[in-house]
Amino acid sequence: MNTQLASAKHDSDLTTPSAPSLQSAQPPLLCEDGNALIRLDRIHKVYQMGDVEVHALRGVSLEIHRGEFVAIMGPSGSGKSTMMNIIGCLDHPTKGHYFLEGSDVSRVDKAGLADIRNKSIGFVFQSFNLVPRTSALENIELPLIYAGIPAGGRMRRARAALGEVGLADREHSMPNQLSGGQQQRVALARALVNNPSLILADEPTGSLDTRTSVEVMEIFQRLNRNRNLTVIVVTHEPDIAHYANRIIQFRDGRIRRDFSVENRKDAGEVLMELPRETEDEEEWGGPAGSKEAGTKE
Ligand code: ADP
Ligand code: MG
Numbered sequence: 363m364n365t366q367l368a369s370a371k372h373d374s375d376l377t378t379p380s381a382p383s384l385q386s387a388q389p390p391l392l393c394e395d396g397n398a399l400i401r402l403d404r405i406h407k408v409y410q411m412g413d414v415e416v417h418a419l420r421g422v423s424l425e426i427h428r429g430e431f432v433a434i435m436g437p438s439g440s441g442k443s444t445m446m447n448i449i450g451c452l453d454h455p456t457k458g459h460y461f462l463e464g465s466d467v468s469r470v471d472k473a474g475l476a477d478i479r480n481k482s483i484g485f486v487f488q489s490f491n492l493v494p495r496t497s498a499l500e501n502i503e504l505p506l507i508y509a510g511i512p513a514g515g516r517m518r519r520a521r522a523a524l525g526e527v528g529l530a531d532r533e534h535s536m537p538n539q540l541s542g543g544q545q546q547r548v549a550l551a552r553a554l555v556n557n558p559s560l561i562l563a564d565e566p567t568g569s570l571d572t573r574t575s576v577e578v579m580e581i582f583q584r585l586n587r588n589r590n591l592t593v594i595v596v597t598h599e600p601d602i603a604h605y606a607n608r609i610i611q612f613r614d615g616r617i618r619r620d621f622s623v624e625n626r627k628d629a630g631e632v633l634m635e636l637p638r639e640t641e642d643e644e645e646w647g648g649p650a651g652s653k654e655a656g657t658k659e
Contacts, residue, residue: 398425398461399559399592400449405458407444407615418444420615421458428559429590431582433603433623436612442596443564445612449594450483450562451475463559480509484553486563490545492537492552498524499533502552509556523551527581543574550581561585563595567602573636579605580629605629 407419419441426432434442447453448460451467452475460468467478479485492501502520511519524530527547537545546566553561561582567575583605585591595606603609604627611619 397427399428399430399463400424400426401459401461402445402448403459403461405445405448405455405460407441407448407453408456418615419448419455422615422617423458424610424617424620426592426594428592429586430608431586431593431606432595432608432610433606434594434596434610434612435598435600435603436618440612441615442612444615446562446564446594446596449560450485451478480505480556482559484556484558484561486546486549486553486561486566488565488568490537490542490549490569492545492548494537497534497536498529498540498548498551501537501548502555505552505556519555520551523555524548526554526585527551541574542570543577546570546574546578547581550578554585558591560592560594563593565596565598567597567599573633573638575599575602576629576632576636580633583629601627 402422402424405419405422406417409416409418422441422445434445436442444453448455449462451462451470455468458468459466462478462482467475470478493504499517499520502523503516506516506519521530521533524533527550529544529547529551532540532544532548535544537548540548546569550566553563563582566582567578570578579602582593582595586593593606595602597603604623604625607623607626609619609621609623610617
């Protein structure tokens with residue numbers, strides 16, 4: 363979606379959106395597959411803890427293509443979040459190269475990384491990370507404020523995103539007036555509102571019950587299918603991983619397995635089999651049926 367990303371740092375060459383201008387500026391660092399949305403090439407990450415070095419990633423190479431839905435699994439401490447931070451341009455690798463949309467971002471400075479994050483990447487976390495005492499709609503508008511979108515456009519886009527996660531009727535609700543599942547849906551709308559190419563979700567269902575988890579996965583699957591949005595989800599739960607079409611397992615800072623999901627689960631179908639939500643949730647949010655309201659683009 364953001365094919366200008368590669369060119370953005372080289373304003374002399376904005377005319378060839380899909381051809382990374384880095385190639386013309388430098389010797390070709392690329393690329394077994396120039397079409398990969400993400401390519402990690404022998405990525406290492408070493409954290410310095412006083413005198414101790416923690417080797418969190420030990421030479422991770424992988425490619426992820428646009429439109430994939432990837433689940434990252436592996437024991438605690440195996441490097442999943444470290445890798446998500448690098449893919450999300452929140453941190454630099456110690457060694458190796460990271461190509462995003464064909465452009466080497468491993469050495470982009472902090473301001474450049476912030477720019478890439480704002481334009482191309484949406485984040486979802488286990489703990490929702492909504493701003494308290496700030497309405498659902500205003501939470502969703504925040505990334506648009508950072509992106510310098512004028513107020514009218516912000517409101518329109520935030521409302522559309524809220525509709526897309528089925529919460530059109532909750533725009534004035536504060537986070538503490540929403541159930542956990544609803545808060546996570548607001549966080550998802552906030553991740554979507556800038557129209558990113560990539561959604562990164564680190565344990566997005568870690569704090570949610572079964573039905574609510576499936577509701578969140580249904581939204582991810584719908585966005586992945588309808589918008590060809592690339593989704594990467596870290597999860598401990600094999601059940602959740604099977605909504606993805608590819609599973610990558612980490613161990614000790616390395617990829618142990620990387621395989622396609624056979625019999626991928628369809629969250630929409632699973633939801634129909636699950637009992638409807640408890641009275642508690644009815645009280646909070648009304649029937650889950652209302653979430654079908656805003657499924658269009
Ligand atoms: P996971 O997400 O799979 O649980 P992490 O990527 O968080 O694993 O951590 C991988 C390793 O790196 C662990 O040994 C962890 O303690 C260490 N680590 C992660 N973040 C930091 C940090 N900011 N400073 C020092 N060590 C870290
Ligand atoms: Mg983690």
